[in-house]
Amino acid sequence: SRREGFSMIPNVKWEDVGGLNMLRQEFERYVVRRIKHPEDYEEFGVDLETGFLLYGPPGCGKTLIAKAVANEAGANFIHIKGPELLNKYVGESELAVRMIFSRARTCSPCILFFDEIDALTTKRGKEGGWVVERLLNQLLIELDGAEQRHGVYVIGATNRPEVMDRALLRPGRFGKLLYVPLPTPDERGLILKALGRRKPIDPSVDLLAMGKNTGCENLSGADLAALMNEAAMAALEEKLTSEISNSDASSPCTIKATHFEQALSKV
Ligand code: ATP
Numbered sequence: 001s002r003r004e005g006f007s008m009i010p011n012v013k014w015e016d017v018g019g020l021n022m023l024r025q026e027f028e029r030y031v032v033r034r035i036k037h038p039e040d041y042e043e044f045g046v047d048l049e050t051g052f053l054l055y056g057p058p059g060c061g062k063t064l065i066a067k068a069v070a071n072e073a074g075a076n077f078i079h080i081k082g083p084e085l086l087n088k089y090v091g092e093s094e095l096a097v098r099m100i101f102s103r104a105r106t107c108s109p110c111i112l113f114f115d116e117i118d119a120l121t122t123k124r125g126k127e128g129g130w131v132v133e134r135l136l137n138q139l140l141i142e143l144d145g146a147e148q149r150h151g152v153y154v155i156g157a158t159n160r161p162e163v164m165d166r167a168l169l170r171p172g173r174f175g176k177l178l179y180v181p182l183p184t185p186d187e188r189g190l191i192l193k194a195l196g197r198r199k200p201i202d203p204s205v206d207l208l209a210m211g212k213n214t215g216c217e218n219l220s221g222a223d224l225a226a227l228m229n230e231a232a233m234a235a236l237e238e239k240l241t242s243e244i245s246n247s248d249a250s251s252p253c254t255i256k257a258t259h260f261e262q263a264l265s266k267v
Pocket of ligand 1: 016017018019020057058059060061062063064065115157158159180191194195220221222223225
């Protein structure tokens, strides 16, 4: 996106995240409360991890939760994409890493989010991997500067934790590993509710029940977002058609069960 690499406070709230309650609690303790009430942690002399690795299948809310953490903490958010870091600044990747951390310190409290972080580590040791090697070393140097990292929290995300360079996972780096699983049937309902928060869902539609529908089996959060979008689109189509034919203009235009059925047949 246009904002890539720049800092801003995202507009994602906890309410926008469906399910993932354990993760939310962890991040409340480890990041949000720490940023809002540092004195508590100082009083008790608690020293906690500042680096996290979110791992799990695609589209299950890793980016979303990282943004919500920043929003809830009132912290800035810097979104870095692993592959871009590697390719966009050819020959200057190390400098880019230094600059990213320096920018994060300047705008602390800050969440530094590294998406597809595995891209930085897969080629290490292989031929032509020296760029990655140097980039990775610079990253480790910056991560280890934790003492100077006041108020900078790093969150990495990957679908392939098994290819991650072990050195990155040590305490003080991306030290706390958190699994972001596919949603359970109940969680699918909660995700649908979160996704429908700002949409004209018909009151007759039971999104919690829909999450348990067999048609939703194995769908990820991203799939459910696509489903919600298709249903909204079907409702909009109906509204436009009825406006053109000028028939039944009085019926309220909401997203109904039939629209979800149409959407389910597409997703
Ligand atoms: P990837 O590994 O592909 O980067 P990700 O785990 O970072 O995926 P997100 O980018 O957070 O996934 O999710 C993609 C979209 O799917 C979100 O913008 C949101 O619309 C929807 N989504 C995914 N998970 C959830 C969730 N738990 N609650 C609400 N919406 C979700």
